[in-house]
Amino acid sequence: MMAHVATREQAHPVLQRLGALVPLDAEAHDALYGALSHSYRQRARSELVAEGAPITGPRLIVSGWAARVRLLADGRRQFLSFLLPGDLIGLCRQPEPLAVSTVLALTEVTLCPAPPPGASRQLDQVYALSQALDEGYLLEHIARLGRLNAYERIVSLLLELQERLSLSGIGSEDGFEMPLTQEILADALGLTPVHVNRTLQQARRAGDLDWRRGRVLLRDPAVLADAIGRSPMRVSAIG
Amino acid sequence: MMAHVATREQAHPVLQRLGALVPLDAEAHDALYGALSHSYRQRARSELVAEGAPITGPRLIVSGWAARVRLLADGRRQFLSFLLPGDLIGLCRQPEPLAVSTVLALTEVTLCPAPPPGASRQLDQVYALSQALDEGYLLEHIARLGRLNAYERIVSLLLELQERLSLSGIGSEDGFEMPLTQEILADALGLTPVHVNRTLQQARRAGDLDWRRGRVLLRDPAVLADAIGRSPMRVSAIG
Protein backbone atom coordinates (compact mmCIF):
# COMPACT_ATOMS: atom_id res chain seq x y z
CA MET A 1 0.00 0.00 0.00
CA MET A 2 0.99 3.62 -0.46
CA ALA A 3 3.73 2.73 -2.92
CA HIS A 4 6.03 5.72 -2.83
CA VAL A 5 7.01 7.00 -6.26
CA ALA A 6 10.69 7.83 -6.28
CA THR A 7 12.32 9.89 -8.98
CA ARG A 8 13.64 6.76 -10.58
CA GLU A 9 12.37 3.23 -10.34
CA GLN A 10 13.82 1.81 -7.14
CA ALA A 11 13.09 0.33 -3.76
CA HIS A 12 10.64 1.82 -1.29
CA PRO A 13 12.32 4.71 0.59
CA VAL A 14 11.92 2.84 3.87
CA LEU A 15 13.69 -0.25 2.58
CA GLN A 16 16.19 1.97 0.85
CA ARG A 17 17.11 3.72 4.07
CA LEU A 18 17.18 0.75 6.39
CA GLY A 19 19.04 -1.30 3.81
CA ALA A 20 21.57 1.49 3.45
CA LEU A 21 22.26 1.37 7.19
CA VAL A 22 22.70 -2.42 7.27
CA PRO A 23 22.35 -4.84 4.34
CA LEU A 24 19.15 -6.72 5.08
CA ASP A 25 18.71 -10.48 4.81
CA ALA A 26 15.50 -12.28 3.86
CA GLU A 27 14.38 -12.52 7.47
CA ALA A 28 14.65 -8.78 8.00
CA HIS A 29 12.97 -8.08 4.68
CA ASP A 30 10.06 -10.33 5.57
CA ALA A 31 9.65 -8.70 8.96
CA LEU A 32 9.58 -5.28 7.31
CA TYR A 33 7.13 -6.28 4.60
CA GLY A 34 4.90 -7.72 7.28
CA ALA A 35 5.09 -4.49 9.23
CA LEU A 36 4.48 -2.34 6.16
CA SER A 37 1.29 -4.25 5.46
CA HIS A 38 -0.11 -2.79 8.68
CA SER A 39 0.43 0.78 7.57
CA TYR A 40 -2.04 3.44 8.60
CA ARG A 41 -2.42 7.13 7.93
CA GLN A 42 -2.41 10.20 10.12
CA ARG A 43 -3.72 13.53 9.00
CA ALA A 44 -1.44 16.53 8.70
CA ARG A 45 -1.29 18.49 11.98
CA SER A 46 -2.40 15.49 14.02
CA GLU A 47 -0.49 14.48 17.12
CA LEU A 48 1.25 11.13 16.69
CA VAL A 49 2.60 11.05 20.22
CA ALA A 50 1.77 13.21 23.22
CA GLU A 51 4.53 14.36 25.56
CA GLY A 52 4.30 12.51 28.85
CA ALA A 53 2.00 9.81 27.50
CA PRO A 54 2.97 6.12 27.55
CA ILE A 55 4.69 4.84 24.42
CA THR A 56 2.87 1.85 22.98
CA GLY A 57 5.61 0.51 20.77
CA PRO A 58 8.10 1.39 18.05
CA ARG A 59 6.78 2.90 14.83
CA LEU A 60 8.27 3.37 11.43
CA ILE A 61 7.58 6.41 9.27
CA VAL A 62 6.53 5.06 5.90
CA SER A 63 5.92 8.35 4.16
CA GLY A 64 5.43 12.01 4.96
CA TRP A 65 7.15 14.34 7.39
CA ALA A 66 6.69 14.62 11.14
CA ALA A 67 8.50 16.52 13.87
CA ARG A 68 9.27 16.27 17.53
CA VAL A 69 8.20 19.45 19.23
CA ARG A 70 8.09 21.09 22.61
CA LEU A 71 5.40 23.61 23.44
CA LEU A 72 5.89 26.27 26.10
CA ALA A 73 3.11 27.54 28.28
CA ASP A 74 3.14 30.99 26.71
CA GLY A 75 2.79 29.69 23.18
CA ARG A 76 6.43 29.55 22.20
CA ARG A 77 7.22 26.46 20.18
CA GLN A 78 10.46 24.63 19.53
CA PHE A 79 10.87 21.90 16.95
CA LEU A 80 13.43 19.45 18.27
CA SER A 81 13.94 17.30 15.21
CA PHE A 82 12.32 16.31 11.96
CA LEU A 83 11.19 12.78 11.18
CA LEU A 84 11.49 11.55 7.60
CA PRO A 85 10.49 8.38 5.78
CA GLY A 86 12.43 5.44 7.16
CA ASP A 87 12.91 7.09 10.56
CA LEU A 88 11.94 5.23 13.71
CA ILE A 89 10.05 6.60 16.66
CA GLY A 90 9.30 5.16 20.07
CA LEU A 91 12.39 2.98 20.18
CA CYS A 92 13.33 2.63 23.82
CA ARG A 93 14.06 -0.23 26.12
CA GLN A 94 13.05 0.98 29.54
CA PRO A 95 9.87 -0.52 31.03
CA GLU A 96 6.66 1.50 30.65
CA PRO A 97 8.32 4.28 28.67
CA LEU A 98 6.86 7.77 28.57
CA ALA A 99 7.25 10.09 25.59
CA VAL A 100 9.68 12.94 26.28
CA SER A 101 8.35 15.02 23.42
CA THR A 102 5.23 15.48 21.38
CA VAL A 103 5.36 14.23 17.79
CA LEU A 104 3.40 16.18 15.23
CA ALA A 105 2.54 15.19 11.66
CA LEU A 106 3.67 18.04 9.41
CA THR A 107 2.14 16.48 6.32
CA GLU A 108 -0.15 13.53 5.97
CA VAL A 109 1.98 10.73 7.39
CA THR A 110 1.84 6.99 6.84
CA LEU A 111 3.10 4.93 9.76
CA CYS A 112 3.48 1.28 10.53
CA PRO A 113 4.42 -0.62 13.67
CA ALA A 114 8.14 -1.39 13.56
CA PRO A 115 9.16 -5.03 13.94
CA PRO A 116 9.93 -5.51 17.64
CA PRO A 117 13.61 -5.58 18.66
CA GLY A 118 15.08 -9.03 19.07
CA ALA A 119 13.30 -10.55 16.08
CA SER A 120 16.13 -10.08 13.61
CA ARG A 121 19.84 -9.57 14.14
CA GLN A 122 20.04 -7.23 11.19
CA LEU A 123 17.10 -5.16 12.27
CA ASP A 124 18.57 -4.80 15.74
CA GLN A 125 21.66 -3.37 14.13
CA VAL A 126 19.49 -1.05 12.07
CA TYR A 127 17.79 0.14 15.24
CA ALA A 128 21.09 0.71 16.99
CA LEU A 129 22.47 2.68 14.06
CA SER A 130 19.30 4.65 13.63
CA GLN A 131 19.28 5.60 17.28
CA ALA A 132 22.93 6.64 17.15
CA LEU A 133 22.22 8.80 14.10
CA ASP A 134 19.28 10.40 15.87
CA GLU A 135 21.48 11.31 18.77
CA GLY A 136 24.12 12.69 16.44
CA TYR A 137 21.61 14.92 14.73
CA LEU A 138 20.30 16.15 18.07
CA LEU A 139 23.82 17.15 19.04
CA GLU A 140 24.29 18.87 15.72
CA HIS A 141 21.06 20.77 16.29
CA ILE A 142 22.30 21.96 19.68
CA ALA A 143 25.49 23.29 18.16
CA ARG A 144 23.43 24.90 15.41
CA LEU A 145 21.20 26.76 17.86
CA GLY A 146 23.98 27.65 20.23
CA ARG A 147 26.73 28.84 17.98
CA LEU A 148 25.60 29.43 14.39
CA ASN A 149 24.07 32.63 13.02
CA ALA A 150 20.81 32.70 11.09
CA TYR A 151 22.40 32.10 7.70
CA GLU A 152 24.49 29.21 8.92
CA ARG A 153 21.58 27.65 10.77
CA ILE A 154 19.42 27.53 7.70
CA VAL A 155 22.11 26.14 5.45
CA SER A 156 23.14 23.62 8.08
CA LEU A 157 19.60 22.33 8.54
CA LEU A 158 18.98 22.07 4.81
CA LEU A 159 22.20 20.17 4.36
CA GLU A 160 21.18 17.76 7.10
CA LEU A 161 17.78 17.19 5.55
CA GLN A 162 19.29 16.57 2.14
CA GLU A 163 21.81 14.16 3.61
CA ARG A 164 19.12 12.23 5.44
CA LEU A 165 16.71 12.15 2.52
CA SER A 166 19.39 10.93 0.16
CA LEU A 167 19.84 7.88 2.39
CA SER A 168 16.28 6.90 1.44
CA GLY A 169 16.89 7.74 -2.19
CA ILE A 170 14.59 10.75 -1.96
CA GLY A 171 15.71 13.85 -3.80
CA SER A 172 18.10 14.14 -6.69
CA GLU A 173 20.28 16.50 -8.70
CA ASP A 174 17.51 19.06 -8.78
CA GLY A 175 16.93 19.22 -5.06
CA PHE A 176 14.29 17.71 -2.81
CA GLU A 177 10.71 18.27 -1.77
CA MET A 178 10.48 20.10 1.53
CA PRO A 179 7.02 20.61 3.00
CA LEU A 180 8.14 22.98 5.76
CA THR A 181 6.84 26.51 6.02
CA GLN A 182 9.14 29.37 6.92
CA GLU A 183 7.33 29.55 10.23
CA ILE A 184 8.15 25.93 11.03
CA LEU A 185 11.74 26.54 10.01
CA ALA A 186 11.80 29.52 12.35
CA ASP A 187 10.51 27.44 15.26
CA ALA A 188 13.14 24.81 14.54
CA LEU A 189 16.03 27.26 14.27
CA GLY A 190 15.27 29.60 17.13
CA LEU A 191 14.45 32.49 14.80
CA THR A 192 11.36 34.46 13.82
CA PRO A 193 9.55 33.81 10.54
CA VAL A 194 10.37 37.32 9.37
CA HIS A 195 14.06 36.84 9.90
CA VAL A 196 14.00 33.43 8.24
CA ASN A 197 12.36 35.04 5.25
CA ARG A 198 15.00 37.73 4.98
CA THR A 199 17.85 35.30 5.44
CA LEU A 200 16.42 33.04 2.75
CA GLN A 201 16.27 35.96 0.34
CA GLN A 202 19.86 36.72 1.15
CA ALA A 203 20.79 33.11 0.43
CA ARG A 204 18.91 33.23 -2.85
CA ARG A 205 20.62 36.44 -3.86
CA ALA A 206 23.96 34.90 -2.95
CA GLY A 207 23.12 32.03 -5.27
CA ASP A 208 23.44 29.51 -2.46
CA LEU A 209 19.98 28.05 -2.80
CA ASP A 210 16.76 27.99 -4.73
CA TRP A 211 13.48 27.28 -2.94
CA ARG A 212 10.24 27.56 -4.81
CA ARG A 213 6.95 25.74 -4.53
CA GLY A 214 8.12 23.39 -1.79
CA ARG A 215 11.22 22.27 -3.64
CA VAL A 216 14.70 23.09 -2.35
CA LEU A 217 17.86 23.09 -4.39
CA LEU A 218 21.21 23.67 -2.73
CA ARG A 219 23.46 24.99 -5.45
CA ASP A 220 26.73 23.57 -4.24
CA PRO A 221 26.26 21.39 -1.15
CA ALA A 222 29.95 20.57 -0.83
CA VAL A 223 30.97 24.23 -0.83
CA LEU A 224 28.20 25.17 1.58
CA ALA A 225 29.09 22.32 3.93
CA ASP A 226 32.68 23.41 3.88
CA ALA A 227 31.77 27.03 4.51
CA ILE A 228 29.96 26.19 7.72
CA GLY A 229 32.35 23.41 8.71
CA ARG A 230 29.86 20.61 8.38
CA SER A 231 30.71 17.04 7.52
CA PRO A 232 28.42 14.03 6.98
CA MET A 233 27.37 12.19 10.13
CA ARG A 234 29.22 8.98 10.88
CA VAL A 235 28.33 6.76 13.82
CA SER A 236 30.04 3.53 12.84
CA ALA A 237 33.34 2.64 11.24
CA ILE A 238 31.43 0.19 9.05
CA GLY A 239 29.78 1.76 6.01
CA MET B 1 38.83 4.20 46.01
CA MET B 2 38.09 7.91 45.83
CA ALA B 3 35.33 7.60 48.41
CA HIS B 4 33.10 10.58 47.73
CA VAL B 5 32.18 12.49 50.85
CA ALA B 6 28.52 13.41 50.68
CA THR B 7 26.91 15.91 52.99
CA ARG B 8 25.51 13.11 55.12
CA GLU B 9 26.74 9.59 55.55
CA GLN B 10 25.30 7.59 52.65
CA ALA B 11 26.05 5.43 49.65
CA HIS B 12 28.53 6.31 46.96
CA PRO B 13 26.95 8.83 44.53
CA VAL B 14 27.28 6.33 41.68
CA LEU B 15 25.40 3.61 43.54
CA GLN B 16 22.98 6.21 44.81
CA ARG B 17 22.10 7.34 41.29
CA LEU B 18 21.94 3.96 39.61
CA GLY B 19 20.01 2.53 42.52
CA ALA B 20 17.57 5.41 42.31
CA LEU B 21 16.87 4.57 38.68
CA VAL B 22 16.30 0.87 39.35
CA PRO B 23 16.59 -0.93 42.69
CA LEU B 24 19.73 -3.04 42.35
CA ASP B 25 20.05 -6.68 43.35
CA ALA B 26 23.20 -8.36 44.65
CA GLU B 27 24.29 -9.34 41.15
CA ALA B 28 24.14 -5.76 39.91
CA HIS B 29 25.86 -4.50 43.02
CA ASP B 30 28.67 -6.98 42.59
CA ALA B 31 29.15 -6.04 38.96
CA LEU B 32 29.33 -2.37 39.91
CA TYR B 33 31.77 -2.91 42.76
CA GLY B 34 33.93 -4.92 40.41
CA ALA B 35 33.84 -2.13 37.87
CA LEU B 36 34.54 0.55 40.47
CA SER B 37 37.67 -1.29 41.54
CA HIS B 38 39.10 -0.53 38.10
CA SER B 39 38.68 3.20 38.47
CA TYR B 40 41.22 5.54 36.96
CA ARG B 41 41.71 9.29 36.88
CA GLN B 42 41.82 11.84 34.15
CA ARG B 43 43.25 15.29 34.58
CA ALA B 44 41.06 18.35 34.30
CA ARG B 45 40.96 19.64 30.71
CA SER B 46 41.97 16.28 29.29
CA GLU B 47 40.02 14.74 26.44
CA LEU B 48 38.17 11.58 27.51
CA VAL B 49 36.79 10.87 24.06
CA ALA B 50 37.69 12.37 20.70
CA GLU B 51 34.95 13.12 18.18
CA GLY B 52 35.11 10.67 15.31
CA ALA B 53 37.33 8.20 17.16
CA PRO B 54 36.24 4.61 17.84
CA ILE B 55 34.47 4.02 21.14
CA THR B 56 36.19 1.33 23.15
CA GLY B 57 33.43 0.54 25.58
CA PRO B 58 30.99 2.02 28.06
CA ARG B 59 32.36 4.07 30.93
CA LEU B 60 30.91 5.25 34.17
CA ILE B 61 31.71 8.62 35.70
CA VAL B 62 32.71 7.92 39.25
CA SER B 63 33.44 11.48 40.33
CA GLY B 64 34.05 14.90 38.84
CA TRP B 65 32.40 16.74 35.99
CA ALA B 66 32.87 16.28 32.26
CA ALA B 67 31.10 17.66 29.21
CA ARG B 68 30.32 16.73 25.66
CA VAL B 69 31.49 19.47 23.39
CA ARG B 70 31.64 20.39 19.75
CA LEU B 71 34.40 22.63 18.46
CA LEU B 72 34.00 24.71 15.33
CA ALA B 73 36.81 25.44 12.95
CA ASP B 74 36.89 29.16 13.81
CA GLY B 75 37.21 28.55 17.53
CA ARG B 76 33.56 28.73 18.49
CA ARG B 77 32.68 26.12 21.09
CA GLN B 78 29.38 24.57 22.07
CA PHE B 79 28.90 22.42 25.13
CA LEU B 80 26.25 19.84 24.31
CA SER B 81 25.68 18.34 27.73
CA PHE B 82 27.30 17.97 31.11
CA LEU B 83 28.30 14.61 32.57
CA LEU B 84 27.98 14.11 36.31
CA PRO B 85 28.89 11.33 38.73
CA GLY B 86 26.83 8.24 37.93
CA ASP B 87 26.41 9.21 34.28
CA LEU B 88 27.28 6.74 31.56
CA ILE B 89 29.21 7.45 28.40
CA GLY B 90 29.90 5.35 25.34
CA LEU B 91 26.73 3.29 25.66
CA CYS B 92 25.78 2.26 22.16
CA ARG B 93 24.95 -0.99 20.46
CA GLN B 94 25.97 -0.47 16.86
CA PRO B 95 29.09 -2.35 15.70
CA GLU B 96 32.35 -0.40 15.68
CA PRO B 97 30.80 2.77 17.07
CA LEU B 98 32.39 6.17 16.49
CA ALA B 99 32.09 9.03 18.95
CA VAL B 100 29.76 11.77 17.73
CA SER B 101 31.17 14.32 20.13
CA THR B 102 34.29 15.06 22.06
CA VAL B 103 34.14 14.55 25.82
CA LEU B 104 36.19 16.90 27.95
CA ALA B 105 37.03 16.60 31.64
CA LEU B 106 36.01 19.87 33.30
CA THR B 107 37.49 18.90 36.65
CA GLU B 108 39.68 16.00 37.56
CA VAL B 109 37.46 13.05 36.72
CA THR B 110 37.48 9.49 37.98
CA LEU B 111 36.14 6.93 35.53
CA CYS B 112 35.63 3.22 35.48
CA PRO B 113 34.63 0.77 32.78
CA ALA B 114 30.89 0.15 33.00
CA PRO B 115 29.75 -3.46 33.35
CA PRO B 116 28.94 -4.63 29.81
CA PRO B 117 25.25 -4.76 28.83
CA GLY B 118 23.67 -8.17 29.10
CA ALA B 119 25.40 -9.13 32.31
CA SER B 120 22.58 -8.11 34.64
CA ARG B 121 18.90 -7.58 34.02
CA GLN B 122 18.77 -4.71 36.46
CA LEU B 123 21.79 -2.99 35.00
CA ASP B 124 20.32 -3.27 31.52
CA GLN B 125 17.28 -1.44 32.81
CA VAL B 126 19.52 1.15 34.38
CA TYR B 127 21.26 1.64 31.05
CA ALA B 128 17.97 1.98 29.21
CA LEU B 129 16.67 4.52 31.69
CA SER B 130 19.91 6.43 31.74
CA GLN B 131 19.94 6.63 27.97
CA ALA B 132 16.33 7.80 27.88
CA LEU B 133 17.12 10.49 30.45
CA ASP B 134 20.12 11.62 28.42
CA GLU B 135 17.93 12.02 25.38
CA GLY B 136 15.34 13.92 27.37
CA TYR B 137 17.94 16.35 28.64
CA LEU B 138 19.28 16.86 25.13
CA LEU B 139 15.79 17.78 23.96
CA GLU B 140 15.39 20.12 26.88
CA HIS B 141 18.68 21.75 25.96
CA ILE B 142 17.47 22.30 22.40
CA ALA B 143 14.32 24.02 23.62
CA ARG B 144 16.45 26.06 26.00
CA LEU B 145 18.74 27.33 23.25
CA GLY B 146 15.98 27.83 20.74
CA ARG B 147 13.27 29.52 22.73
CA LEU B 148 14.44 30.78 26.12
CA ASN B 149 16.08 34.13 26.83
CA ALA B 150 19.34 34.48 28.72
CA TYR B 151 17.75 34.61 32.16
CA GLU B 152 15.56 31.60 31.53
CA ARG B 153 18.42 29.61 30.02
CA ILE B 154 20.58 30.04 33.08
CA VAL B 155 17.83 29.20 35.54
CA SER B 156 16.73 26.26 33.45
CA LEU B 157 20.21 24.77 33.27
CA LEU B 158 20.85 25.22 36.98
CA LEU B 159 17.55 23.55 37.78
CA GLU B 160 18.48 20.62 35.58
CA LEU B 161 21.87 20.25 37.21
CA GLN B 162 20.36 20.36 40.67
CA GLU B 163 17.76 17.78 39.69
CA ARG B 164 20.38 15.45 38.28
CA LEU B 165 22.80 15.87 41.17
CA SER B 166 20.08 15.22 43.71
CA LEU B 167 19.53 11.80 42.11
CA SER B 168 23.03 10.93 43.25
CA GLY B 169 22.49 12.50 46.64
CA ILE B 170 24.90 15.32 45.84
CA GLY B 171 23.87 18.75 47.05
CA SER B 172 21.49 19.68 49.81
CA GLU B 173 19.41 22.46 51.31
CA ASP B 174 22.26 24.88 50.90
CA GLY B 175 22.85 24.29 47.21
CA PHE B 176 25.43 22.29 45.32
CA GLU B 177 29.01 22.50 44.20
CA MET B 178 29.27 23.65 40.61
CA PRO B 179 32.76 23.75 39.10
CA LEU B 180 31.72 25.56 35.92
CA THR B 181 33.12 28.95 34.99
CA GLN B 182 30.90 31.63 33.53
CA GLU B 183 32.71 31.11 30.25
CA ILE B 184 31.77 27.42 30.17
CA LEU B 185 28.21 28.34 31.03
CA ALA B 186 28.22 30.80 28.15
CA ASP B 187 29.45 28.16 25.72
CA ALA B 188 26.73 25.82 26.91
CA LEU B 189 23.94 28.37 26.70
CA GLY B 190 24.78 30.07 23.43
CA LEU B 191 25.69 33.34 25.14
CA THR B 192 28.84 35.36 25.75
CA PRO B 193 30.62 35.30 29.10
CA VAL B 194 29.92 39.00 29.53
CA HIS B 195 26.23 38.54 29.10
CA VAL B 196 26.16 35.52 31.40
CA ASN B 197 27.85 37.64 34.04
CA ARG B 198 25.31 40.44 33.74
CA THR B 199 22.40 38.06 33.76
CA LEU B 200 23.74 36.31 36.84
CA GLN B 201 24.00 39.64 38.62
CA GLN B 202 20.43 40.33 37.68
CA ALA B 203 19.38 36.97 39.10
CA ARG B 204 21.28 37.66 42.30
CA ARG B 205 19.66 41.08 42.64
CA ALA B 206 16.28 39.48 42.04
CA GLY B 207 17.04 37.09 44.88
CA ASP B 208 16.65 34.09 42.63
CA LEU B 209 20.06 32.62 43.27
CA ASP B 210 23.25 32.83 45.18
CA TRP B 211 26.50 31.67 43.59
CA ARG B 212 29.77 32.20 45.37
CA ARG B 213 33.02 30.27 45.45
CA GLY B 214 31.75 27.46 43.22
CA ARG B 215 28.63 26.82 45.26
CA VAL B 216 25.16 27.48 43.82
CA LEU B 217 22.00 27.99 45.81
CA LEU B 218 18.68 28.33 44.05
CA ARG B 219 16.47 30.25 46.46
CA ASP B 220 13.15 28.71 45.53
CA PRO B 221 13.55 25.96 42.93
CA ALA B 222 9.83 25.21 42.76
CA VAL B 223 8.92 28.83 42.04
CA LEU B 224 11.72 29.18 39.51
CA ALA B 225 10.75 25.96 37.76
CA ASP B 226 7.19 27.15 37.58
CA ALA B 227 8.21 30.55 36.26
CA ILE B 228 9.99 29.05 33.29
CA GLY B 229 7.50 26.21 32.84
CA ARG B 230 9.91 23.46 33.74
CA SER B 231 8.94 20.14 35.27
CA PRO B 232 11.12 17.22 36.39
CA MET B 233 12.11 14.77 33.67
CA ARG B 234 10.15 11.53 33.55
CA VAL B 235 10.94 8.75 31.11
CA SER B 236 9.13 5.83 32.68
CA ALA B 237 5.80 5.38 34.40
CA ILE B 238 7.64 3.35 37.04
CA GLY B 239 9.37 5.42 39.71
Add this chain to the structure above:
DNA sequence: CGTCAAGTTGAGTGGAATCAAAAGTAGTGG
Protein backbone atom coordinates in the same frame (compact mmCIF):
# COMPACT_ATOMS: atom_id res chain seq x y z
C1' DC C 1 -14.64 36.42 -5.73
C1' DG C 2 -13.91 35.96 -0.82
C1' DT C 3 -11.15 33.68 2.44
C1' DC C 4 -7.22 32.02 4.65
C1' DA C 5 -2.57 30.59 5.03
C1' DA C 6 2.00 31.66 3.57
C1' DG C 7 5.23 34.76 2.11
C1' DT C 8 7.11 39.55 1.72
C1' DT C 9 8.35 44.30 2.95
C1' DG C 10 9.20 48.48 5.98
C1' DA C 11 10.24 51.03 10.17
C1' DG C 12 11.77 51.00 14.61
C1' DT C 13 13.50 48.59 18.80
C1' DG C 14 16.00 45.76 21.94
C1' DG C 15 18.63 41.88 23.73
C1' DA C 16 22.85 40.19 23.38
C1' DA C 17 27.45 40.76 21.14
C1' DT C 18 31.80 43.10 20.80
C1' DC C 19 35.77 45.47 22.32
C1' DA C 20 38.46 47.01 25.97
C1' DA C 21 40.11 47.29 30.43
C1' DA C 22 40.02 46.92 35.46
C1' DA C 23 39.62 44.27 39.55
C1' DG C 24 39.36 40.13 42.10
C1' DT C 25 41.30 35.16 43.12
C1' DA C 26 44.27 31.45 43.29
C1' DG C 27 48.36 29.10 42.69
C1' DT C 28 53.59 29.23 42.36
C1' DG C 29 57.94 29.89 43.74
C1' DG C 30 61.68 32.89 45.41
Add this chain to the structure above:
DNA sequence: CCACTACTTTTGATTCCACTCAACTTGACG
Protein backbone atom coordinates in the same frame (compact mmCIF):
# COMPACT_ATOMS: atom_id res chain seq x y z
C1' DC D 1 55.47 36.93 52.96
C1' DC D 2 55.31 38.94 48.73
C1' DA D 3 56.03 39.23 43.82
C1' DC D 4 54.59 37.03 39.78
C1' DT D 5 51.46 34.77 36.73
C1' DA D 6 47.24 33.03 34.92
C1' DC D 7 42.58 32.76 35.16
C1' DT D 8 38.06 34.45 36.24
C1' DT D 9 34.83 37.94 37.19
C1' DT D 10 33.23 42.54 36.69
C1' DT D 11 32.33 47.05 34.53
C1' DG D 12 31.79 50.51 30.70
C1' DA D 13 30.86 52.04 26.02
C1' DT D 14 29.27 50.93 21.69
C1' DT D 15 27.43 48.13 17.91
C1' DC D 16 24.61 44.88 15.48
C1' DC D 17 21.88 40.87 14.63
C1' DA D 18 17.61 39.48 15.10
C1' DC D 19 13.00 40.79 17.08
C1' DT D 20 8.55 43.29 17.08
C1' DC D 21 4.72 45.27 15.08
C1' DA D 22 2.19 46.24 11.22
C1' DA D 23 0.75 46.15 6.66
C1' DC D 24 0.72 44.40 2.12
C1' DT D 25 1.07 40.69 -1.55
C1' DT D 26 0.62 36.26 -3.34
C1' DG D 27 -1.39 31.90 -4.17
C1' DA D 28 -4.50 28.03 -3.29
C1' DC D 29 -9.06 26.75 -2.93
C1' DG D 30 -14.13 26.45 -2.55
